[in-house]
Amino acid sequence: MSAIANTIFSPEMAARFDKLETIYPLKRSALVPMLLYAQDEIGYVSEAAIQEIAQRLDLFDLDVRNVLSYYSMLRTKPAGKYNVQVCTNISCMLRGGYEILDHCKATLGIGHKQVTKDGQFSLEEVECIGACCWAPAMQVNYDFHDDLTTVKVDAILADYAAGRGKDVK
Amino acid sequence: MPTYVSHPDEAIVLKRRFGQGAADIDKYVELDGYKAVQQAIAEGPEWIINTMKASGLRGRGGAGFPTGMKWSFVPKNSEKPKYVLVNGDESEPGTCKDHVIFLEDPHAVIEGTMIAGLAIGSKLGFIYLRGEYRYLLKIVEKAVADAYAKGYLGKNIFGKEGVDFDIITQTGAGAYEVGEESALMESLEGKRGVPRIKPPFPAVVGLYGGPTVINNAETIASAPHILLMGGEAYAKLGSERNGGTRLFGISGHVERPGVYELPMGYSLRKAIYEVAGGVKGGKKLKAVVPGGSSCPVLTADEIDVGLDFDQMGKAGTMLGSGGIVVLDETVSIVEFALRVISFYQHESCGWCIPCREGTDWIKKTLARVYAGGGSKKDIDNVQYLADNMMGRTFCPLGDAAAMPTLGFVKKFRKEFEDYIDGHKAETPIMTEQELVGAGH
Numbered sequence: 001m002s003a004i005a006n007t008i009f010s011p012e013m014a015a016r017f018d019k020l021e022t023i024y025p026l027k028r029s030a031l032v033p034m035l036l037y038a039q040d041e042i043g044y045v046s047e048a049a050i051q052e053i054a055q056r057l058d059l060f061d062l063d064v065r066n067v068l069s070y071y072s073m074l075r076t077k078p079a080g081k082y083n084v085q086v087c088t089n090i091s092c093m094l095r096g097g098y099e100i101l102d103h104c105k106a107t108l109g110i111g112h113k114q115v116t117k118d119g120q121f122s123l124e125e126v127e128c129i130g131a132c133c134w135a136p137a138m139q140v141n142y143d144f145h146d147d148l149t150t151v152k153v154d155a156i157l158a159d160y161a162a163g164r165g166k167d168v169k
Numbered sequence: 170m171p172t173y174v175s176h177p178d179e180a181i182v183l184k185r186r187f188g189q190g191a192a193d194i195d196k197y198v199e200l201d202g203y204k205a206v207q208q209a210i211a212e213g214p215e216w217i218i219n220t221m222k223a224s225g226l227r228g229r230g231g232a233g234f235p236t237g238m239k240w241s242f243v244p245k246n247s248e249k250p251k252y253v254l255v256n257g258d259e260s261e262p263g264t265c266k267d268h269v270i271f272l273e274d275p276h277a278v279i280e281g282t283m284i285a286g287l288a289i290g291s292k293l294g295f296i297y298l299r300g301e302y303r304y305l306l307k308i309v310e311k312a313v314a315d316a317y318a319k320g321y322l323g324k325n326i327f328g329k330e331g332v333d334f335d336i337i338t339q340t341g342a343g344a345y346e347v348g349e350e351s352a353l354m355e356s357l358e359g360k361r362g363v364p365r366i367k368p369p370f371p372a373v374v375g376l377y378g379g380p381t382v383i384n385n386a387e388t389i390a391s392a393p394h395i396l397l398m399g400g401e402a403y404a405k406l407g408s409e410r411n412g413g414t415r416l417f418g419i420s421g422h423v424e425r426p427g428v429y430e431l432p433m434g435y436s437l438r439k440a441i442y443e444v445a446g447g448v449k450g451g452k453k454l455k456a457v458v459p460g461g462s463s464c465p466v467l468t469a470d471e472i473d474v475g476l477d478f479d480q481m482g483k484a485g486t487m488l489g490s491g492g493i494v495v496l497d498e499t500v501s502i503v504e505f506a507l508r509v510i511s512f513y514q515h516e517s518c519g520w521c522i523p524c525r526e527g528t529d530w531i532k533k534t535l536a537r538v539y540a541g542g543g544s545k546k547d548i549d550n551v552q553y554l555a556d557n558m559m560g561r562t563f564c565p566l567g568d569a570a571a572m573p574t575l576g577f578v579k580k581f582r583k584e585f586e587d588y589i590d591g592h593k594a595e596t597p598i599m600t601e602q603e604l605v606g607a608g609h
Contacts, residue, residue, distance in 0.1 A: 001537050023337055025250070025293070025377050026358060026359070026377055028358060028359035029339075029350075029357055029358055030359065031359035031360075032339075032340070032342050032356055032357075032359060033339060034343045035341075036300055036340060036341060037556065046516070053304055055502075057359070066361065067360060067361055068547060070361040070362060070363075070518075071341070071342035071343045071344050072342075072343035072344060073343030074342050077574075088508075089262040089462070090421070090462055090505070090509065091262065091421055091494055092501065093419035093508055094421040094422055094494070094496065095420075095421070095422075101479065106201075123335070127260070127262070127515060128260055128261070128262040128263070128264075128345075128512070128536065129301050130259050130260065130264065130267075130301065130302065131265055131268070131418045131427075132262070132263050132264065132265045132492060132494070133171065133174075133265050133418045133428055134172055134265075134426070134428045135417065135420055139301060142304060143304070144304070146171070155498045158469065159337075159576045168303055168307070
């Protein structure tokens with residue numbers, strides 16, 4: 001039973017949030033994780049999510065929005081079901097990161113921070129994701145794909161399109 | 170998933186349990202896991218700090234501050250609770266060493282956190298991972314849960330009356346700046362990750378206003394190994410005033426990129442040509458970014474230097490996070506410098522004006538140069554801007570952006586001039602319009 005009446009989240013997520021509210025010396029510490037988990041469930045941080053999180057943490061909506069706008073992974077509009085994030089920072093760039101990004105743009109027919117018409121994929125050029133020694137690399141949602149070639153990218157995108165891709169939550 | 174590499178010159182301390190399934194708590198215990206923390210409980214804080222001081226371990230996040238000394242700065246008595254904070258917000262371009270530690274040996278991070286807690290008299294530790302490392306967060310969360318189930322965490326740990334320690338795992342949500350210690354504390358307090366002015370230093374006023382030890386994940390994971398093998402034995406592995414080994418991530422144009430554990434002071438030339446197999450495809454070496462993208466570049470003639478904090482400092486650069494990025498002869502330094510400053514411009518939190526404006530103007534100027542519209546005065550302007558960012562910001566991000574920029578324009582000035590004189594690169598990687606718009 002969630003502490004919040006009419007929670008917008010699933011019972012599992014609501015229970016997780018109930019717990020997050022209690023573990024820190026200061027309740028507000030749960031804010032950044034809550035925003036990310038809310039996004040994982042809804043696909044983005046919605047108005048309703050902002051309001052519920054503010055209520056849970058005894059904050060103003062504005063406090064939540066202020067933090068939300070700082071973190072690059074958080075978004076207020078839906079992304080694709082599979083968000084393809086291609087790293088083009090130095091280690092990836094030197095091993096073909098931009099070719100991988102261009103290939104994804106051409107294959108998916110979308111640009112940076114755009115979503116395909118069917119809502120299946122979105123694309124982002126991202127900064128270093130910590131896979132420098134296995135470059136070029138990208139993440140699809142939270143899953144890492146390393147040592148990429150355009151051929152490998154085709155297979156990875158085809159797997160996701162067919163619902164066979166890895167998808168750690 | 171990372172591909173694993175090894176080389177006979179490696180000195181294996183941190184990597185000892187890699188590839189053996191040590192994320193499983195029973196396997197970790199079988200491989201001498203959680204012995205060091207029990208010894209730490211028996212011997213007490215002074216012994217821990219003395220051992221860490223003797224080890225010569227210096228902070229693996231990049232600043233290279235002696236760990237034992239950092240721990241000793243925390244006041245013994247404090248009205249407010251003390252905290253241990255593990256910085257796993259690894260995001261310096263070229264750096265992926267903590268990634269493999271969390272994947273292969275998460276219990277070493279947990280045990281190291283407990284050891285730091287015992288040393289300073291803290292009962293609560295936080296392990297903060299960058300938001301992108303979700304699969305690693307799950308590994309660490311499971312490891313923490315397993316440690317609780319065994320009674321290694323919680324109340325009366327290892328059956329010792331009155332010895333309590335808790336660990337909370339935390340995720341970020343995408344921000345390079347949060348890798349800076351005071352910004353990380355802000356983030357952990359549920360705020361925007363902007364830095365705090367120092368002093369006071371975290372050891373006195375840190376998380377929630379309490380005395381706090383904040384260490385990089387690799388530093389923390391080294392602690393149990395050091396207690397097991399002894400401080401002196403660890404120190405001996407490295408060079409003078411630079412104890413032990415560290416994980417070097419060698420990436421870019423090399424034959425065998427990977428995370429290698431080398432003794433401190435190991436030759437940069439050998440790291441590139443022997444350990445990582447030399448420049449990819451037999452091409453000529455042009456330059457090396459030796460410790461993550463914030464470190465000033467070294468030219469091909471400057472690589473006869475030992476990989477430790479002092480020798481790299483003498484060479485006019487930094488050991489940084491140990492991320493060695495190798496550039497072959499085909500790389501345009503103009504393009505590379507633009508990519509580096511674009512990153513810092515994107516990540517500047519905007520709190521301090523020299524950094525916010527400086528990164529933006531350097532990026533715009535280099536973008537113009539790259540697009541073919543530059544003048545030689547632009548090179549001087551870039552240098553002027555970078556010089557005026559140095560040391561004028563709350564946190565080191567301003568310096569981190571200025572230092573590599575100064576390195577590129579000073580060491581490769583001729584290449585910038587030639588480029589401006591009409592030697593343009595093949596195709597621009599981004600149009601100027603896209604560049605100016607990026608990050609806003």
